[in-house]
Amino acid sequence: MKSKDFHGIFFKYCAKMDNFACFKTIMILCTCWILLAIISIALTGKFINEVLPIDRYIGSVSTNSKEIIxxxxxxxxxxxxxxxxxxxxxxxxxxxxxxxxxxxxxxxxxxxxxxxxxxxxxxxxxxxxxxxxxxxxxxxxxxxxxxxxxxxxxxxxxxxxxxxxxxxxxxxxxxxxxxxxxxxxxxxxxxxxxxxxxxxxxxxxxxxxxxxxxxxxxxxxxxxxxxxxxxxxxxxxxxxxxxxxxxxxxxxxxxxxxxxxxxxxxxxxxxxxxxxxxxxxxxxxxxxxxxxxxxxxxxxxxxxxxxxxxxxxxxxxxxxxxxxxxxxxxxxxxxxxxxKPTSKKNVTYIAYDGFHPFDFRQKMGWNISAIVQKYCGDVLRDLGLRQFKTEAEYLNLSQNVVIDKLPFQLT
CATH class of the missing domain: 3.40.50 (Rossmann fold)
Incomplete structure (x- = not known):
């Protein structure tokens, strides 16, 4: 219904009542409109905060707008x-x-x-x-x-x-x-x-x-x-x-x-x-x-x-x-x-709490390492790491694990 149609019907209806009844009706309607406006604002705010989180909302606007919001x-x-x-x-x-x-x-x-x-x-x-x-x-x-x-x-x-x-x-x-x-x-x-x-x-x-x-x-x-x-x-x-x-x-x-x-x-x-x-x-x-x-x-x-x-x-x-x-x-x-590694002659090793890059050679047997190398040869090459051919090579700690330099090292 258009606004002017509603106004016409309302005033026609109000003209049949005495002044006090008409005034009372107007006050009730105004109160209802105010309450509806308050509820609408509250629901809109809840929607923005819960359904559309504010961080996600501002992600779609410009930086200047974000700072204003x-x-x-x-x-x-x-x-x-x-x-x-x-x-x-x-x-x-x-x-x-x-x-x-x-x-x-x-x-x-x-x-x-x-x-x-x-x-x-x-x-x-x-x-x-x-x-x-x-x-x-x-x-x-x-x-x-x-x-x-x-x-x-x-x-x-x-x-x-x-x-x-x-x-x-x-x-x-x-x-x-x-x-x-x-x-x-x-x-x-x-x-x-x-x-x-x-x-x-x-x-x-x-x-x-x-x-x-x-x-x-x-x-x-x-x-x-x-x-x-x-x-x-x-x-x-x-x-x-x-x-x-x-x-x-x-x-x-x-x-x-x-x-x-x-x-x-x-x-x-x-x-x-x-x-x-x-x-x-x-x-x-x-x-x-x-x-x-x-x-x-x-x-x-x-x-x-x-x-x-x-x-x-x-x-x-x-x-x-x-x-x-x-x-x-x-x-x-x-x-x-x-x-800390087991005591061996001519072995120097610093053990960090949570950082143990090469101690697998001292703690894991050659037979297990050989299994891993069997399935991971290409990965070891991609990581720039040495593959050991024999148990003697594996246990020789003077033979570095890193061949030259690490390909993904931080620069």
Whole structure:
């Protein structure tokens, strides 16, 4: 009904009433209009905050508009989101501490673990076993489909965390794994167990952080392409490691070792490790050409010169080197007695807490190393690492593992 038609009907109806009744009717209608306006404004605000998170909304407008909407200064646009991709037992916890244990970082520890403890997402529709060369094709309706994981990660970088409160992280509030950004949330969950109240603390920690970082072990590099396209602030680093060292760590970690009781199982694990690395090295080379300032392959062995290379990594990620981070690096350099090598003549080795690049030669037998080399020869060549032909060569520690220089070293 047009406005003038409504006015005509109303005044015709009002003319039949006395002045007081007409005035009363007008006041009731005005009150209703005011209430409707208030409800409309409230619902609109709720829609923007809950259905269309403000961080995602401002991502589609110009920088000047962003500053007007939220009163942001220029530092708001300097934030870097980081996806640290790795495999199980490749030094990812070490890298996580280098990146995530800073006061200016919101760090999410293994957000995709809930999609399957022993599975990882591959290509566009595969769910594969971490230790066995077995994959299944996922339908798009599956809750484990890569698109769901990609949506989750995009929401995480936008601090849209409410839908994921029941699966916050795999840290289980273990103090050794708890980054600073989760401290208040962990205290809240322990004392109150009120999801909504605690979730607001987590969202606030995320929104106030200068950098947002996630460490993922359960996706391949191909699965990160939609994230690069949808989040212009995102940078990706992929941590690679000598597959023989990965196998050594698998066999020395009780919850992995129990799955590797036979040589057949060790062979299967070797096949998976190097199949993943082969695919990701190929994808990484392509992505570094497309996104030279946003994608970088890293080698665990490159962090032998820890201070210098961590600063290079921070520079790539637009992160400052702070006094707090200097203290973290010092803690990573502490000797770890349980990991010191067995005494051998003319052997010098510095064991870092969380950093053990070449100790597999002293802790893993030649027969296991030979199995890994059988399936990973091309990967070792791509990583610039030596293949040992005999047990005598393998045990001769004067023979360096790195042939010349690491092809993906930080510069």
């Amino acid at each position: 939220l009163g942001l200064n220029s530092t708001g646009t300097e934030r870097t989101d980081v996806l640290a991709v790795a495999y199980m037992r490749t030094g990812s916890t070490f890298l996580g501490k280098v990146l995530g244990w800073r006061n200016d970082v919101f760090f999410w520890f293994e957000p995709l673990r809930k999609y399957g403890a022993w599975q990882y997402l591959r290509q566009n529709d595969l769910l594969c076993h971490i230790l066995r060369p077995n994959c299944e094709i996922l339908s798009e309706n599956s809750i484990r489909h890569p698109k769901k994981a990609q949506r989750f990660l995009l929401d995480m970088f936008d601090c849209h965390l409410q839908p994921y409160d029941n699966m916050p992280t795999d840290i289980n509030f273990n103090p050794k794994l708890l980054p600073p950004s989760w401290t208040e949330y962990a205290k809240c969950k322990k004392s109150m167990n009120a999801s909504f109240t605690c979730n607001k603390l987590l969202v606030n920690s995320c929104k106030t952080a200068k950098h947002r970082i996630a460490k993922v072990l359960r996706t391949d590099l191909e699965g990160t392409i939609p994230l690069l396209k949808n989040n212009p602030r995102l940078k990706i680093v992929h941590l690679l490691r000598d597959p023989r060292a990965i196998m050594n760590s698998h066999l020395r970690t009780w919850w992995v070792r129990k799955e590797l009781k036979t040589y057949t199982q060790i062979e299967a694990d070797s096949i998976v490790i190097c199949s993943r690395m082969r695919s990701d090295i190929l994808a990484g080379k392509s992505l570094m050409k497309l996104y030279p300032d946003r994608v970088r392959l890293l080698q665990y062995e490159d962090f032998n010169n820890l201070d210098e290379n961590v600063q290079k990594l921070y520079k790539f990620l637009n992160m400052e080197f702070t006094s707090q981070q200097d203290n973290i690096l010092r803690s990573l350099k502490k000797d770890s007695p349980r990991d």
